[in-house]
Amino acid sequence: MKLTKKFQFLHEGTEQQGRPTLLNEIYTELYITDAKEIIEECEIRQIETAAMKAVTEDRPINCNDIFTRLPGQNQPIRTVLTKGFAGIGKTVSVQKFILDWAERKANLDIHFIFPLPFRELNLINDKKLSLLDLLQVFFPETKEMDIFSDKYKVLFIFDGLDECRFPLNFPSNEILQNATKETSVDVLLTNLIAGNLLPSALIWITSRPAAADLIPSKCVHRMTEVRGFNDPQKVQYFRKRISDQSLADRIISHLKSSRSLYIMCHIPVFCWISATVLEKMLSQAESGEIPKTLTQMYTHFLIIQTNIKHEKDYEKNVTDEDMILKLGKVAFQQLVKGNVIFYEEDLRECGIDVTEASVYSGLCTQIFREEFGLHLGKIYCFVHLSIQEHLAAMYVHHTFTTQKINIPIFDLHQKAVDETLQNKNSHLGLFLRFLLETRYHNLEKTVKYIKKKIEEHPTPEKFISLFHCLNDLGDSSLVEQIQRYLNQRALTTAKLTPLQWSAVVFALLTSENLDVFELKAYAWKTNCAQMVRVLWHLVPVVKASRSVRYVIMTMHLRNSIIQTVLLFILYHLIYFEIKPSVHFVIFHRLAHCELTPKCCRPLAEALASESSCLMEMNLNGNVLKDAGVKLLSEGLGSFNCKLQIMGMNGCGVTDEGCAALASALISNPSHLRELDLSFNKLGGRGVQCLSDGLKNALCKVEKLKLRKCDVTDEGCAALDSALASNPSHLRELDLSGNNVRDLGAKWLFVALQNPKCQLKILRLKECGVTDESCAALVSALRSNPSHLKVLDLSENKLADSGIKLLSKGPKCPAIGLEQMLTGCGITHKGCGALALALTSNLSQLKELNLSNNAIGDSGLKLLSDALQSPHCKLQTLGLNDCGITDEGCDALISALTLNLSNLSKLHLFGNEIGKSTEERLLSIHPMGFIASLSKPHFILV
Incomplete structure (x- = not known):
C-alpha cells in the first residue's frame, strides 16, 4: 500500500509544484534491450545514435521481465544493471516495475521490494549501520519482520549509480556476510551487490553509461539498456500528454520538421519540455516565432517557467536575473565536476542562502528540483542534465561578456x-x-x-x-554540398577531404531512414586504398544502420599498411556493437593478403567479442606462423566465438601452433566445424596435439584437412585414437600428400572398425599406400558396418591386385563406397574385378573415378558390359587419360543406347576419340546426359 501510494503518480517537473499525473494514464512503453557491454560513451553521441538504434534490430524487453531468463539461458539472473543516459526513462521504468508489483500485476513471486536511490544513500554515507538498520531507516515497518528468511524473495533497487558519492571499492572492501554487523554504507552495498551478503536477494541497479563500470562485470548477470522512445512511441507520448489531439498533431508535425529536435524527442524529458513549450506557443493565446533549434526551445522553456513566478505571490527580494545567474553558476560548477545532484554546501558556494532554497525552486518551478531524502537532509538537482547545461552556458556567456x-x-x-x-x-x-x-x-x-x-x-x-x-x-553549407553528392549518388567519383567525409557521416546519421545502408553506393568502383578510406569514415554509419548490404567480401591485399588498417576496422566494427541482423560477414576472406602475426591480435579480439558475427575466416597463404596462431587461438577458445570455418592453409604452422589450437578446440563451447591446416609442417607431434583436442567431448570439428602436413604413420596412430573416441564428431578427414604408407593406413582402417567412428569421407591421395593396405581396409569394413561413403585412394600404387581385393566377392563392403582411384596403376584386369562388383545385387557404387589409369579399350568394354546390368547403380564415371579410342567408345555407346544405365555424367578428357564418336556420345539421353569430352565443361541440355 505504501509503495502504491508513493509510486502511482508521475511528477513531470518538481514534486512539490509539478502537475501530478497517474503513471498508468500517461506511461508510454520505453524501448529496453539487452546491452552488449559497458562502453563509456559521451551523452550527446548517445542521444544522436539512440534514435537510430531504437529500431527492431534488438528484441525489446518489458521492464517487468528484466529478471526473466531468455530461452536457452540456464543461469538464474540475480543482478541486473540497466544503463541509459540522463532523462531516458530509467527511474520511470523502476517506478513502473514497482507500481505493477504493488498492484499485483507482475512479479508476484517477489515478496519485498526495497527502493534505495543512491541520492538518498549519499546522505547517510558517514554513518555506521548494519543492513538491517539501513532498511529500518528507510522502511520503519520492517522492524518487526523477518525479511531475511529463506522463505522470502527480496529485491533491492539502487537507482542512479551515477549519483553515488561514495567509492564502491569492491576490491578493497572487507567481505561481509552478517546482515546485523555495523559498517559503512559503501561496504554494505559492495557486499550486497557482489552476493556475499544475502546471496539469494535480487539486485537492480540503474546508471548513466559513464558510471556503469563502477560495478565489476563479474557481479552483473544481465546488462540492459533503456533507449527511450522510438518514433512510434514519441507520437504515442504526445497523444497521451496533449488532450487536444489536433494540437498534438501540430506539435508532432513541427518537431518532425526539425531533425535535430525530433532526435532529441528520443528522451522522454525532452518530450515533456517540448510539450510544455509548444502547447503554449501553438495555442491561439500565444504568438511569436516557434522554436526551431535546441537553444530556442530551452530559452522559451526558461521564459515560461520564470513567468509562472509572476503568476504566484512569491517574495520580491530576488530578481529574475539574479536568480537565473546564481542557478547558472551552480549548474556550471557542478557540470565541470560531472555532478547532476548537489547539496546545501554546493548552494552556499554559489551565494545561495539555503534558507531561501525553496524560493529559488519556486521561481523556476520545473527547472530546479528540490527533493527531500527522508528527514536526513535536502537534495537538489535540475529536472534534466540538458537544463543544467543550458543554464551553465547562459552563466558562462554572461560572465564573459560582462567581465x-x-x-x-x-x-x-x-x-x-x-x-x-x-x-x-x-x-x-x-x-x-x-x-x-x-x-x-x-x-x-x-x-x-x-x-x-x-x-x-x-x-x-x-x-x-x-x-x-x-x-x-x-x-549548413558543408552538409548541403554533401547532400547534393548523395542525391546524385556521385560519391564514388568525388575526391572528398576528411572534412567532407565527416559531413557525409553527419548527413547519413541525421537522415530520415537509416534502416538499410547501401555501402556499394559509396565504395563500388574503388581500389583497395580507396576502400579503406571509405570504410574508415563510414564506420559510425555502419554501426548505426539496421542492416548493411554489399560489402566487398574478397580482398587480395598486397600492402601491409592497408591490410593492417582493414583488420583494425574489422575489430572496430565487430567489437563495438555490430548487430546480428547485419547481412554480411566482414572481410572473412583474407587469403594471400601478406598478413603477419601482429595482424592476428585484432582478429582474435573480434572473434572473442560478445557481438561477433564472424562465421567463416579464410587466412590461407598468409605467413602467420605459430605466434599468429597462438593469438588466433585465444579468440577461437572464447565462449563468445561463433566461428565455424577456419582456413589456415600454408600459414607456416608447426606443432607449437597446433598445441595452441588444441587448447582452443577443447574450450567451452567450441563452434568450429571445419579446420584446414594443409601445407603446414605439423609432423607427428602436431597431429598428436590436434588429436587430443578432437577427443574432447566439447570439440565439434566435423571436417579436418591435413594435406601435405608431414603426417606419418605415427600421426595416423594418434588420429586412430581420436576417431575412436566418444563422442567423435569427425565426418571428413583429408590426409592427401602425406607419407602415411601402409602402416599409417592400417591404423586409420582399424579406427573404421570402431562403432563410435562416424567418418564418412576419407582422402588418402598420394600417401604411399599399396595393395597391402587394401586387405586391411576390406577386413575393417567387413568387421563392422562402417559409415564410410567416400574413399579417395588416388595416386597410390594399388595396381590390379589391390583393386581385386577391394572388389572381391559379391558381399565386399567396398563396392558401396564412392571410389577415387585415379593414377593407381590399374589395367583392364582391374576393370574386370570392378565390373563384377558393379553387377552385384549388393552394389551401391554411384561414383567411380579411374582417370589416369591404362585401362584401354578392353577395360572400357568390360565396364560397358557392367553398365547394362540392372544392379549397376553407377551415375558418374571418370575415364580421363585412360588410353581409350573410338573402339572402346563403340561398346560404351552400345551399352548406353539400351537406355538401361543410370549413368548421367561421363568424363573422357585426354583420350583419342574422333569427332563423329563425340557427336554420337553427346546425342545420348539429351535431357540429362553430361559428357565432358575434348571440349572442357561442354554440357548437353
Whole structure:
C-alpha cells in the first residue's frame, strides 16, 4: 500500500509544484534491450545514435521481465544493471516495475521490494549501520519482520549509480556476510551487490553509461539498456500528454520538421519540455516565432517557467536575473565536476542562502528540483542534465561578456570548443551548442574554427556535436554540398577531404531512414586504398544502420599498411556493437593478403567479442606462423566465438601452433566445424596435439584437412585414437600428400572398425599406400558396418591386385563406397574385378573415378558390359587419360543406347576419340546426359 501510494503518480517537473499525473494514464512503453557491454560513451553521441538504434534490430524487453531468463539461458539472473543516459526513462521504468508489483500485476513471486536511490544513500554515507538498520531507516515497518528468511524473495533497487558519492571499492572492501554487523554504507552495498551478503536477494541497479563500470562485470548477470522512445512511441507520448489531439498533431508535425529536435524527442524529458513549450506557443493565446533549434526551445522553456513566478505571490527580494545567474553558476560548477545532484554546501558556494532554497525552486518551478531524502537532509538537482547545461552556458556567456568586454566573443567560443574536445567523457556537448548559439553579427571566425576542428578530429564522438553547432549557427553549407553528392549518388567519383567525409557521416546519421545502408553506393568502383578510406569514415554509419548490404567480401591485399588498417576496422566494427541482423560477414576472406602475426591480435579480439558475427575466416597463404596462431587461438577458445570455418592453409604452422589450437578446440563451447591446416609442417607431434583436442567431448570439428602436413604413420596412430573416441564428431578427414604408407593406413582402417567412428569421407591421395593396405581396409569394413561413403585412394600404387581385393566377392563392403582411384596403376584386369562388383545385387557404387589409369579399350568394354546390368547403380564415371579410342567408345555407346544405365555424367578428357564418336556420345539421353569430352565443361541440355 505504501509503495502504491508513493509510486502511482508521475511528477513531470518538481514534486512539490509539478502537475501530478497517474503513471498508468500517461506511461508510454520505453524501448529496453539487452546491452552488449559497458562502453563509456559521451551523452550527446548517445542521444544522436539512440534514435537510430531504437529500431527492431534488438528484441525489446518489458521492464517487468528484466529478471526473466531468455530461452536457452540456464543461469538464474540475480543482478541486473540497466544503463541509459540522463532523462531516458530509467527511474520511470523502476517506478513502473514497482507500481505493477504493488498492484499485483507482475512479479508476484517477489515478496519485498526495497527502493534505495543512491541520492538518498549519499546522505547517510558517514554513518555506521548494519543492513538491517539501513532498511529500518528507510522502511520503519520492517522492524518487526523477518525479511531475511529463506522463505522470502527480496529485491533491492539502487537507482542512479551515477549519483553515488561514495567509492564502491569492491576490491578493497572487507567481505561481509552478517546482515546485523555495523559498517559503512559503501561496504554494505559492495557486499550486497557482489552476493556475499544475502546471496539469494535480487539486485537492480540503474546508471548513466559513464558510471556503469563502477560495478565489476563479474557481479552483473544481465546488462540492459533503456533507449527511450522510438518514433512510434514519441507520437504515442504526445497523444497521451496533449488532450487536444489536433494540437498534438501540430506539435508532432513541427518537431518532425526539425531533425535535430525530433532526435532529441528520443528522451522522454525532452518530450515533456517540448510539450510544455509548444502547447503554449501553438495555442491561439500565444504568438511569436516557434522554436526551431535546441537553444530556442530551452530559452522559451526558461521564459515560461520564470513567468509562472509572476503568476504566484512569491517574495520580491530576488530578481529574475539574479536568480537565473546564481542557478547558472551552480549548474556550471557542478557540470565541470560531472555532478547532476548537489547539496546545501554546493548552494552556499554559489551565494545561495539555503534558507531561501525553496524560493529559488519556486521561481523556476520545473527547472530546479528540490527533493527531500527522508528527514536526513535536502537534495537538489535540475529536472534534466540538458537544463543544467543550458543554464551553465547562459552563466558562462554572461560572465564573459560582462567581465571581459574588450575580448572578442570568438575567444570564448574557441576556448569552449577546445575544452569540449579535450574533455575525456565529452559530457559538455550540449553545453557547447547552447553557448555557441548566441545571435551575433560576426561569427565567421567561429564557423571557420569549428570546421578546422572537425577536420582535425575525424572520430564521430567529437565532430558530430560540432556539426550540430554549425547548423545552430546557421551554416549548413558543408552538409548541403554533401547532400547534393548523395542525391546524385556521385560519391564514388568525388575526391572528398576528411572534412567532407565527416559531413557525409553527419548527413547519413541525421537522415530520415537509416534502416538499410547501401555501402556499394559509396565504395563500388574503388581500389583497395580507396576502400579503406571509405570504410574508415563510414564506420559510425555502419554501426548505426539496421542492416548493411554489399560489402566487398574478397580482398587480395598486397600492402601491409592497408591490410593492417582493414583488420583494425574489422575489430572496430565487430567489437563495438555490430548487430546480428547485419547481412554480411566482414572481410572473412583474407587469403594471400601478406598478413603477419601482429595482424592476428585484432582478429582474435573480434572473434572473442560478445557481438561477433564472424562465421567463416579464410587466412590461407598468409605467413602467420605459430605466434599468429597462438593469438588466433585465444579468440577461437572464447565462449563468445561463433566461428565455424577456419582456413589456415600454408600459414607456416608447426606443432607449437597446433598445441595452441588444441587448447582452443577443447574450450567451452567450441563452434568450429571445419579446420584446414594443409601445407603446414605439423609432423607427428602436431597431429598428436590436434588429436587430443578432437577427443574432447566439447570439440565439434566435423571436417579436418591435413594435406601435405608431414603426417606419418605415427600421426595416423594418434588420429586412430581420436576417431575412436566418444563422442567423435569427425565426418571428413583429408590426409592427401602425406607419407602415411601402409602402416599409417592400417591404423586409420582399424579406427573404421570402431562403432563410435562416424567418418564418412576419407582422402588418402598420394600417401604411399599399396595393395597391402587394401586387405586391411576390406577386413575393417567387413568387421563392422562402417559409415564410410567416400574413399579417395588416388595416386597410390594399388595396381590390379589391390583393386581385386577391394572388389572381391559379391558381399565386399567396398563396392558401396564412392571410389577415387585415379593414377593407381590399374589395367583392364582391374576393370574386370570392378565390373563384377558393379553387377552385384549388393552394389551401391554411384561414383567411380579411374582417370589416369591404362585401362584401354578392353577395360572400357568390360565396364560397358557392367553398365547394362540392372544392379549397376553407377551415375558418374571418370575415364580421363585412360588410353581409350573410338573402339572402346563403340561398346560404351552400345551399352548406353539400351537406355538401361543410370549413368548421367561421363568424363573422357585426354583420350583419342574422333569427332563423329563425340557427336554420337553427346546425342545420348539429351535431357540429362553430361559428357565432358575434348571440349572442357561442354554440357548437353
